[in-house]
Amino acid sequence: xxxxxxxxxxxxxxxxxxxxxxxxxxxxxxxxxxxxxxxxxxxxxxxxxxxxxxxxxxxxxxxxxxxxxxxxxxxxxxxxxxxxxxxxxxxxxxxxxxxxxxxxxxxxxxxxxxxxxxxxxx
Amino acid sequence: xxxxxxxxxxxxxxxxxxxxxxxxxxxxxxxxxxxxxxxxxxxxxxxxxxxxxxxxxxxxxxxxxxxxxxxxxxxxxxxxxxxxxxxxxxxxxxxxxxxxxxxxxxxxxxxxxxxxxxxxxxxxxxxxxxxxxxxxxxxxxxxxxxxxxxxxxxxxxxxxxxxxxxxxxxxxxxxxxxxxxxxxxxxxxxxxxxxxxxxxxxxxxxxxxxxxxxxxxxxxxxxxxxxxxxxxxxxxxxxxxxxxxxxxxxxxxxxxxxxxxxxxxxxxxxxxxxxxxxxxxxxxxxxxxxxxxxxxxxxxxxxxxxxxxxxxxxxxxxxxxxxxxxxxxxxxxxxxxxxxxxxxxxxxxxxxxxxxxxxxxxxxxxxxxxxxxxxxxxxxxxxxxxxxxxxxxxxxxxxxxxxxxxxxxxxxxxxxxxxxxxxxxxxxxxxxxxxxxxxxxxxxxxxxxxxxxxxxxxxxxxxxxxxxxxxxxxxxxxxxxxxxxxxxxxxxxxxxxxxxxxxxxxx
Numbered sequence: 120x121x122x123x124x125x126x127x128x129x130x131x132x133x134x135x136x137x138x139x140x141x142x143x144x145x146x147x148x149x150x151x152x153x154x155x156x157x158x159x160x161x162x163x164x165x166x167x168x169x170x171x172x173x174x175x176x177x178x179x180x181x182x183x184x185x186x187x188x189x190x191x192x193x194x195x196x197x198x199x200x201x202x203x204x205x206x207x208x209x210x211x212x213x214x215x216x217x218x219x220x221x222x223x224x225x226x227x228x229x230x231x232x233x234x235x236x237x238x239x240x241x
Numbered sequence: 242x243x244x245x246x247x248x249x250x251x252x253x254x255x256x257x258x259x260x261x262x263x264x265x266x267x268x269x270x271x272x273x274x275x276x277x278x279x280x281x282x283x284x285x286x287x288x289x290x291x292x293x294x295x296x297x298x299x300x301x302x303x304x305x306x307x308x309x310x311x312x313x314x315x316x317x318x319x320x321x322x323x324x325x326x327x328x329x330x331x332x333x334x335x336x337x338x339x340x341x342x343x344x345x346x347x348x349x350x351x352x353x354x355x356x357x358x359x360x361x362x363x364x365x366x367x368x369x370x371x372x373x374x375x376x377x378x379x380x381x382x383x384x385x386x387x388x389x390x391x392x393x394x395x396x397x398x399x400x401x402x403x404x405x406x407x408x409x410x411x412x413x414x415x416x417x418x419x420x421x422x423x424x425x426x427x428x429x430x431x432x433x434x435x436x437x438x439x440x441x442x443x444x445x446x447x448x449x450x451x452x453x454x455x456x457x458x459x460x461x462x463x464x465x466x467x468x469x470x471x472x473x474x475x476x477x478x479x480x481x482x483x484x485x486x487x488x489x490x491x492x493x494x495x496x497x498x499x500x501x502x503x504x505x506x507x508x509x510x511x512x513x514x515x516x517x518x519x520x521x522x523x524x525x526x527x528x529x530x531x532x533x534x535x536x537x538x539x540x541x542x543x544x545x546x547x548x549x550x551x552x553x554x555x556x557x558x559x560x561x562x563x564x565x566x567x568x569x570x571x572x573x574x575x576x577x578x579x580x581x582x583x584x585x586x587x588x589x590x591x592x593x594x595x596x597x598x599x600x601x602x603x604x605x606x607x608x609x610x611x612x613x614x615x616x617x618x619x620x621x622x623x624x625x626x627x628x629x630x631x632x633x634x635x636x637x638x639x640x641x642x643x644x645x646x647x648x649x650x651x652x653x654x655x656x657x658x659x660x661x662x663x664x665x666x667x668x669x670x671x672x673x674x675x676x677x678x679x680x681x682x683x684x685x686x687x688x689x690x691x692x693x694x695x696x697x698x699x700x701x702x703x704x705x706x707x708x709x710x711x712x713x714x715x716x717x718x719x720x721x722x723x724x725x726x727x728x729x730x731x732x733x734x735x736x737x738x739x740x741x742x743x744x745x746x747x748x
Contacts, residue, residue, distance in 0.1 A: 141408060146400060153407050160414045167422035190421070193370055197414055200377050204410075207384065208403050215396040224400060 122170050126162060133159035146212035146222045153208065157201035161194050244291070245300040245315045247284045248323055248361035251277060256354030265347060271338055274350035278331050281357065285320075285327035292320035295721065297735035299367070307367070307736050308428035314367040314736060317722040318572070322364040322495050325576045326488050328704060329583055330357055333485045336587055336697040340594065342481055345390045352389070356382035356485065363492055367736055369420065370427045372496065373413050376461075380406050383489060387478045398477035405460070405470040413457045419450035430736035433504045433729060436512060444511035451505045451515035455497055462493030464520070464557055465527030468550050472534065475546035480590035480601075483542060484583035490553045491579055498560060498568065502726040503733075514563055521561035521650055525657045528554030532661035536668040541589040541601035544672055548585060548626050551661060552578035558654055559641040566644040569723035573716055574637030577708055580701050581625035581634060587698040588618050592676060594694065603672050605679035611695070616677040618698050623669035625705050628662055633708040633715075638662065640716065 133155050140152025168187030176188035216222045255277040264270035291298065292315050300313040334353060336342075343349035359379025366372050384406075388399045421427055423443045424435040439447055460467040471490070475483045497516060505515045531551025538544035556578060559571040593601040595609040621632075628634035638658060645654045708715055725731070 141404070149404055153404065153411075156408070156411045160411050160418075164414060164418045167418040169422075187425075189427070190418075193417075193421075196370075196374065200374075200410070203381070204377075204403075204407055207381075208400075208407065211384075211388070211396070211400055211403060215393075215400050218391075218393040218396050224404070225397075 122172070126166050126170060130159050130163050130166070133162070144223055144225070146216065146224055149224060150205065150208055150212060154201075154205050157197070157205070161197055161201070164194050164197060165190050243300065244284065244288060245298060245313045245365060246302075248281060248288070248327075249313075249358055249365065251281055251284070252354040252358040252361070256351045256358060259351040259354060260348070265351075270350050271343060274354065275334065275338060277354065278327075278334050282327045282331050285324045288315060289320045289324045291315065292317050293718065295725065297725075297732055299736055299739055301739070307739070308426050308431035311371050312367040312428065312736055313365045314732070315365060316732065316735075317718070317725050318495070318498070319364045321572070321576070321718075321722065322491070323361050325491070325579055326357070326360045326364070329488055329579060329701075330360075330485060332587070332697040332701050333481050333583070335700070336481045336484070336590070336694065339694045339696065340481070340590065342390065342479055348385060349389055352382050352385040353485075355379075356386060358382075360488060360492065364495060367429050368427055369417055369429055369432065369500075372429075373410070373417055376413065376492075377410060379489070379492070380410070383486065386482045386485070387474065389482060390479050394477045398473045402470055402474040409457055409460045412453060412460075416450050416454035416457060419446055419453065423447050423450065428736065429500070429503055430733040433506070433509075433733055434737070436504055436510070437508045439510060447509070448511040448515060451500075451509075451512040454500060455505075455516040455520075458493045458496040458500070459516075459520075459523070460493070462490050462497065462553055462557065463527070463550050464493075464523050464554070465530055465550075466523075468527055468530070471550055472543060472546040475549065475586075476540060476543040480542055480545075480586045480593065483545065484586035484590075487549055487579050487583040487586065490549055491556075491575060494553060494556055494560070494571075494575065497557070498571075498726065501563065502568075503729050506727075506729060517561060517563055520557060521654075524554050524557035524561050525653055526554075527551075528558055528657055528661055530554075532664040532668065536664055536671065538668070538672075539603055541592055541603060541672060541676070542586065544603070544668065545582060545585040545589055548665070549582045551665065552582055552626065555638070555641065555658060555661075558657065559645060562645060562648050562650075564644070564648075565720070565723045565727050567641070567648075568726060569716070569720040570637065570640035570644040572722050573640055573719035574634075577625070577633040577637050577705065580705055580708075581622060584618075584698050584701040584705070585622045585626060587701065588615065588622050591615050591618070591695055591698065603675045605675055605681070608680045612677060612680070614695055616673070618695060618702070619673055619677065621702055622698075623666075623673065625702075627665045627669060629666075631709060632705055633712060636709065636712050636716075 137152045137156030137159055140148045143149060168190035171186035174184050174186045175182050176186050259270045259274060264273055298315045302311045356379055359375050359382055362375035363372060363379060366375055384403050387402060388395060423446050424432050426432050426435060436447055463471040475486060501516060505512045507513060528551055531547050531554050534547035535544050538547055556571050556575055559567045589601045592615060595611055596606055599606040625632045625634050628638040642655060645651050
């Protein structure tokens, strides 16, 4: 089995799981889904520099070829941003749960009734 | 040309300073923030005056030569967007200070400065990944601003807003990754050259990347069917913040315009005019949905949120033809629609403050203090947003109609724009009569309503009047901007070969 197949299928499975979880109705699974999506995207970005094994990224005296260093820098940026955003969305979801008493993304209470707050209309 | 860096550098420094303890806890922060805002407005005017001569100026960060380093590019469109952003932000900040909104939480001013940093950066950058980073900065600041003041509805709407935009950012990265994987560059000018010379086996990937990229921008611009996040988010945040957010959808519009004309133009092979196929129908439907929602809204802020969708739809409907004339019409209409929807949010805030417990619900209540002035402001905003004669909305819509008259889709565009103009008129008449006409009873005094809080709305109105009064120079500028967008060789040359005379002022 080639590395390409492994990486590609891992990205595919993680993206599918991430999308499924992000579409769920509770904030906890949505947060998990977002995290999983961002993992998938990081691996995807990394592989966009082509999968090269055992080659230096910047410079080496005895290297014949190099791997692309730029996607690694991009992934680093993306990881930092995704990490910060996941922290934010966790705090936000927790705060919304404590304020409204439900962890449903639509703010509907668990008995399926109307939103307790009529001011929700736009 | 170091001034190009100023709209990014200044808010970054000021925003970081405002996070310190003393400016955060005392009124010092407010004055520093207001002062910095004025300086930024001055810089934006200076940049606009610089760009008006048609030269494309670049600034290579760290003096790394493009395409290896990140470049900032100043030309007519980006200068216009920076100017619009700063005028709007100045009015919004003044409103927030006058109404004491900035004292309802700890971090209003730092977040506001970072919002400005992200917006200016997104308009000025010439690098696709850098565009992503500035998008993230402006989004992170917008999350904070949106939640400013808190309350359970705002938190609920905030969770949805944040989640939608996080998914959007993820998809943005997919598009950037695809385009980088094919072209091997992130500099937009360099990418444009490489897309034009891409081999046949890469065409499918390029087209996919282009479509995904434009879809992300369409999400930011709230183009149907990606508009569902907007009404709830904008209607549940504080009105001045929503007024500032009127520019956020225009970031999406700007990015579509920039990437499509630069990278996915005539010679881009399979990716040529990538969004042209689906953007027009989507824009026409979102224009219709926006104004139908405007008629159905039950709160003034909800009405304003749908007005944002409708006016962005109008812009995109004109842009979707991608002819110089239709793009010029959209560019002329863009500042007007931004300012008019922001003004409506500010007026909604005045109404809500003056009416107290009734808030901005479109229900008749008691008369309130300052009603004459606020109702006049509402009338003027309605005239601007509907597009009735004396103001620039009318000229803008007329330009859009005449620019699209030759197109095959002209009957669709004309009937959608004219029909929704009528719908908007009904919606505003209904809202205005409920708020002002039917109100009865003794005026109630409300201590929270400051008289001067209408000043920023009048300021925006003055800009709208100026746009109409100076319609001649403004339309000439819009036409020149559109021509500059379509003459992309000059842009590419200025970025990639800055030593040529067309390029920057670098030695």
